[in-house]
Amino acid sequence: MDKPTFTDNEREYLHLLGLLVQEYEDKHYPIADASLNNILVNLMEEHQTSIDDLRTVFESEQDFNALLTL
Structure with missing residues (x-):
């Protein structure tokens, strides 16, 4: 996350990772x-x-x- 810029693949990976974390938290720690x-x-x-x-x-x-x- 300290990089000033990301490649398209890195951006896509981080986006997918964020979605997976959100899905996990929504399922296991609902608010x-x-x-x-x-x-x-x-x-x-x-x-x-x-x-x-x-x-x-x-x-x-x-x-x-x-x-x-x-």
Whole structure:
């Protein structure tokens, strides 16, 4: 991977290798789809924010409430 350029065969090989790794991971280590709510909670935990911190980002209470009902 340190080479500045690859031959066509090397590019094709790396592409195929990537597809095989992806197929293996999809089969043996599937990742479930995350709900928007789970994503929001994880982001809040990661950034150490509270629900009140998010409230200040929205222009209206209605927009904020809409987010919470997703």
